[in-house]
Amino acid sequence: MNSLDRLIKEKLQREIQAKTRRHFIKDCVAGMGGLALGSFFMSCNSFLGNKDNAKIALTERDINPLASMAPPFPAKVKSVIYLHMAGAPSQLEMFDYKPTLHKLNNQACPQSLLEGKKFAFIRGTPKLLGPQAEFKQHGESGNWVSNFLPHFSKVVDEVAFLKAVNTDQFNHGPAQLFMHTGSPRLGRPSIGSWVTYGLGSENQNLPGFVVLTSGGKTPDAGKSVWGSGFLPSVYQGVQCRSKGDPVLYIDDPKGITRNLKKSTIDAINNINRKEFNEYSDPEILARINQYEMAYRMQTAVPEVMNINNEPEHIKEMYGVQPGKESFANNCLLARKLVEDGVRFVQLFDWGWDSHGTGHDTAVDLGLRNKCTEIDRPMSALLLDLKQRGLLDETLVVWGGEFGRTPMQENREGQEMAYKGRDHHGDAFTMWMAGGGIKKGASWGVTDEIGFSALEGQVSVHDVHATMMHLLGFDHEQFTFDFQGRPFRLTDVEGHVIQEILA
Amino acid sequence: MEVIQQLIGRLHPVVVHLPIGFIIAGLLLQWYDRKNNEWSKIIGIIFKWGFIFATLACMSGFLLYQSEGYSFDTVKFHLWMGIFTALFCLLMYLRLAEPSNIEFIKRLPIVLLSLSLFFLISFTGHLGGNITHGSDYLIEPLPNNIKTFLGIGPEVYEMPTLDEDNWEEAVLYADLVQPILNTRCVSCHNSKKEKGELQLEEENGILKGGEDGEVIEPNDPDNSALYARLILPLEHEDHMPPKDKTQPSIEEIEIIKTWIANKNSFDKTIGELGLKKELFYAFFPKKKDDTYPDVEVAEIPKDTISAIKKKGFHIEQVSENSNFIRVSCINKPTFTDKDFNLLSSVKNQIVYLDLGETQITDGIFEKLSTLPHLTVLKMDNTRITGKNIETLEKLEYLKNLNLVGTNFEEVHLDHLKRFKKLQIVYLLNTPIKKTYQTDKPKEGEVFFDYGGYELPKIATDSIIY
Numbered sequence: 001m002n003s004l005d006r007l008i009k010e011k012l013q014r015e016i017q018a019k020t021r022r023h024f025i026k027d028c029v030a031g032m033g034g035l036a037l038g039s040f041f042m043s044c045n046s047f048l049g050n051k052d053n054a055k056i057a058l059t060e061r062d063i064n065p066l067a068s069m070a071p072p073f074p075a076k077v078k079s080v081i082y083l084h085m086a087g088a089p090s091q092l093e094m095f096d097y098k099p100t101l102h103k104l105n106n107q108a109c110p111q112s113l114l115e116g117k118k119f120a121f122i123r124g125t126p127k128l129l130g131p132q133a134e135f136k137q138h139g140e141s142g143n144w145v146s147n148f149l150p151h152f153s154k155v156v157d158e159v160a161f162l163k164a165v166n167t168d169q170f171n172h173g174p175a176q177l178f179m180h181t182g183s184p185r186l187g188r189p190s191i192g193s194w195v196t197y198g199l200g201s202e203n204q205n206l207p208g209f210v211v212l213t214s215g216g217k218t219p220d221a222g223k224s225v226w227g228s229g230f231l232p233s234v235y236q237g238v239q240c241r242s243k244g245d246p247v248l249y250i251d252d253p254k255g256i257t258r259n260l261k262k263s264t265i266d267a268i269n270n271i272n273r274k275e276f277n278e279y280s281d282p283e284i285l286a287r288i289n290q291y292e293m294a295y296r297m298q299t300a301v302p303e304v305m306n307i308n309n310e311p312e313h314i315k316e317m318y319g320v321q322p323g324k325e326s327f328a329n330n331c332l333l334a335r336k337l338v339e340d341g342v343r344f345v346q347l348f349d350w351g352w353d354s355h356g357t358g359h360d361t362a363v364d365l366g367l368r369n370k371c372t373e374i375d376r377p378m379s380a381l382l383l384d385l386k387q388r389g390l391l392d393e394t395l396v397v398w399g400g401e402f403g404r405t406p407m408q409e410n411r412e413g414q415e416m417a418y419k420g421r422d423h424h425g426d427a428f429t430m431w432m433a434g435g436g437i438k439k440g441a442s443w444g445v446t447d448e449i450g451f452s453a454l455e456g457q458v459s460v461h462d463v464h465a466t467m468m469h470l471l472g473f474d475h476e477q478f479t480f481d482f483q484g485r486p487f488r489l490t491d492v493e494g495h496v497i498q499e500i501l502a
Numbered sequence: 503m504e505v506i507q508q509l510i511g512r513l514h515p516v517v518v519h520l521p522i523g524f525i526i527a528g529l530l531l532q533w534y535d536r537k538n539n540e541w542s543k544i545i546g547i548i549f550k551w552g553f554i555f556a557t558l559a560c561m562s563g564f565l566l567y568q569s570e571g572y573s574f575d576t577v578k579f580h581l582w583m584g585i586f587t588a589l590f591c592l593l594m595y596l597r598l599a600e601p602s603n604i605e606f607i608k609r610l611p612i613v614l615l616s617l618s619l620f621f622l623i624s625f626t627g628h629l630g631g632n633i634t635h636g637s638d639y640l641i642e643p644l645p646n647n648i649k650t651f652l653g654i655g656p657e658v659y660e661m662p663t664l665d666e667d668n669w670e671e672a673v674l675y676a677d678l679v680q681p682i683l684n685t686r687c688v689s690c691h692n693s694k695k696e697k698g699e700l701q702l703e704e705e706n707g708i709l710k711g712g713e714d715g716e717v718i719e720p721n722d723p724d725n726s727a728l729y730a731r732l733i734l735p736l737e738h739e740d741h742m743p744p745k746d747k748t749q750p751s752i753e754e755i756e757i758i759k760t761w762i763a764n765k766n767s768f769d770k771t772i773g774e775l776g777l778k779k780e781l782f783y784a785f786f787p788k789k790k791d792d793t794y795p796d797v798e799v800a801e802i803p804k805d806t807i808s809a810i811k812k813k814g815f816h817i818e819q820v821s822e823n824s825n826f827i828r829v830s831c832i833n834k835p836t837f838t839d840k841d842f843n844l845l846s847s848v849k850n851q852i853v854y855l856d857l858g859e860t861q862i863t864d865g866i867f868e869k870l871s872t873l874p875h876l877t878v879l880k881m882d883n884t885r886i887t888g889k890n891i892e893t894l895e896k897l898e899y900l901k902n903l904n905l906v907g908t909n910f911e912e913v914h915l916d917h918l919k920r921f922k923k924l925q926i927v928y929l930l931n932t933p934i935k936k937t938y939q940t941d942k943p944k945e946g947e948v949f950f951d952y953g954g955y956e957l958p959k960i961a962t963d964s965i966i967y
Binding site for chain 1: 791808816817819822824832882904952954957962963965966967
């Protein structure tokens with residue numbers, strides 16, 4: 001056999017290998033259809049072999065996975081900004097005022113509260129710890145806010161509090177997963193993925209789901225808290241950095257001009273289009289679209305992620321520090337992203353795990369500093385959205401993965417030098433603001449020391465159900481088939497919290 | 503014995519079709535033979551068979567009625583007319599086939615017998631169908647407008663409702679439980695049909711239970727058939743209502759459970775039972791969503807939408823069941839007044855229009871005034887000054903107007919005050935001074951939001967603890 005024959009044989013082998021089962025079955029179906037068609041039009045044999053006739057019907061979503069889709073019900077909001085305080089902020093120093101706890105400060109915790117409970121670090125009998133902040137009622141609603149949040153207390157009438165949110169997880173990782181995917185175990189899509197999957201995205205130059213982190217670390221649960229789980233990976237959150245390049249490797253390499261880049265992408269897409277004409281696989285079209293979007297993002301993302309061009313008074317209102325990684329920068333970016341039609345913006349701020357193991361985690365010191373860090377930016381975010389007419393079509397959610405104990409932490413049963421609180425998921429505070437939310441509402445009441453809910457206890461699933469409701473979904477009907485059964489964000493639970501809806 | 507009886511009974515739906523076939527064949531032959539009168543003998547034999555199988559059908563039908571728990575009221579007309587059909591077949595046979603000795607049979611007019619038989623099989627058959635398939639079976643597939651025309655009206659299931667103001671005064675049984683039973687259960691478990699010997703029409707029937715005993719175990723819903731069978735898997739043979747019937751909602755099932763768990767009281771109010779409001783949300787009258795106009799508009803053809811999308815507009819349907827759309831130029835910053843014509847085919851459907859950061863000028867207002875259902879209009883960061891904005895007064899649904907970052911002039915604000923439904927106007931970064939509207943607007947008045955909110959510096963801003 002000469003070398004030419006060998007080459008031809010190898011090429012044929014390659015072609016056979018490149019045919020996947022999908023192509024084989026598709027060709028079979030198309031071929032059968034063609035045969036049937038041929039027999040219908042005995043004389044018109046030109047129909048056979050004309051690929052266009054065998055073309056499958058493509059939906060808009062096949063070509064562009066982020067194409068917009070109508071929600072089942074009219075939505076109250078079109079985008080979401082979720083502010084997550086990773087580590088779990090202490091509700092007892094911020095929103096849930098418990099004067100009785102103050103009186104009981106330093107007294108031993110009653111045994112009845114400890115029975116059958118498991119804490120992350122508390123051992124033996126801990127002592128109760130009074131609130132380390134001063135509380136006042138604010139605004140027309142008269143809702144309580146502590147002096148740790150002086151700016152926020154001025155915008156308190158814009159938000160609705162959930163004072164008795166309940167989670168069954170008491171470690172950061174699982175609790176964060178639960179809060180963002182509806183399950184404490186890995187593998188489920190995050191809220192933002194569900195939302196972009198269900199609604200698509202408005203701006204064709206930007207991702208539909210953007211994640212921004214601050215506080216020096218990413219959440220304990222890792223990137224799964226903005227993962228797409230079993231949904232197509234195009235719906236996962238895109239993490240943007242507020243320092244340096246917003247997205248890694250977004251700049252063209254040195255020596256590559258924008259035009260050269262464009263022709264590279266055009267060449268790749270032309271090959272892909274030929275491939276599509278041969279195999280009619282919609283995945284190829286989706287890929288073509290991804291290349292084009294990535295090219296557009298190269299200019300659009302750095303533009304939207306640049307806060308330097310904002311007017312000075314806006315920068316001051318948020319308290320931004322350009323060039324650094326900060327929660328304030330991220331809040332301003334969140335507004336810009338929502339303004340530019342991004343569907344879901346997820347902010348994580350790390351450093352709220354106030355165990356009292358040192359100065360930074362003491363509820364009267366480090367926590368107060370953390371509060372100062374977020375107080376101005378998050379209040380500014382609400383006001384800025386409002387003055388631009390965006391607050392009535394955006395939902396802002398604030399919370400941690402759980403709350404903290406009314407007892408002072410006694411790690412290893414020892415008294416600790418700093419005042420701290422342990423993880424506690426029975427009753428903690430979250431708030432929501434924006435379109436469809438009842439302004440100034442407060443739902444849920446905890447007992448005298450803030451240990452458990454007396455009334456209006458809501459679960460993490462209830463929070464998700466309410467968010468879905470505002471976005472135009474019935475959380476029970478919004479499902480994705482995977483491994484033989486339909487999955488939903490709220491699993492088999494969840495009720496819409498009517499008390500905080502306008 | 504009972505098994506055989508039941509088996510024969512269940513053959514009834516098969517057997518009935520034999521006499522129907524014979525009778526129709528006989529009647530048709532009579533019609534063909536109306537002039538020659540040559541086939542009388544054969545036609546007679548056909549009616550003889552008709553008589554024999556009609557009798558068998560009557561007997562199997564009777565057995566079916568006895569073994570399947572139908573009440574006599576439901577079946578009596580069907581039964582009697584079946585028997586008459588058999589009798590008329592016999593008369594017809596006697597009249598045609600055998601030279602009869604009985605005088606009155608000879609004198610019976612054949613036409614009368616034929617007509618009677620025709621009516622008898624039609625009506626008997628129809629009544630029989632009503633028993634097995636329900637009395638609305640035949641007309642159910644008719645389109646709703648024809649049903650309305652016939653005066654039958656489309657049957658829409660309505661959940662019982664509670665008054666949100668005094669829900670605690672409603673009697674749990676009378677205002678919720680019985681209405682739920684009425685719509686979900688009573689069509690089979692009533693005094694006529696009594697399937698499973700169970701009646702759920704009123705207190706006594708419910709307490710009496712069915713063939714398997716009582717259906718309620720007070721305070722123990724899980725052991726009460728009335729609740730437990732509702733939550734069995736749909737495929738389970740004991741599941742109620744049967745899987746081809748419409749199923750109660752989760753909230754309705756929860757009400758049945760709560761009622762049984764609270765001693766199935768027949769007279770206590772919700773307040774007396776101390777039940778939580780959460781249970782009843784689904785039964786409060788639905789607040790009408792008034793975000794967008796309560797008007798029906800035509801559906802936009804799919805290819806029209808994709809044609810507009812190809813032009814660079816972002817289009818979203820308001821919801822799956824609404825033909826209204828939201829249009830945004832977020833991906834089309836080059837939009838000019840002229841481009842408005844690209845949207846003229848969907849004028850009626852646009853309720854939300856975002857023209858922010860585009861090239862529009864004051865010339866756009868006149869064009870915008872042709873969007874009858876426009877509710878939200880964004881023109882932020884454009885070159886408009888407000889000249890001619892009064893043409894938008896025509897838009898009777900316009901609620902929300904965004905003029906942020908424009909050169910909107912104060913003189914044109916007065917026009918906006920006359921807009922009927924306008925609620926809020928955003929004026930951040932415009933030349934307008936805050937003094938224009940200082941008082942809080944009254945109910946129904948438009949609110950001008952000048953923005954410019956500030957968070958003044960305070961001492962604690964820079965303290966680090």
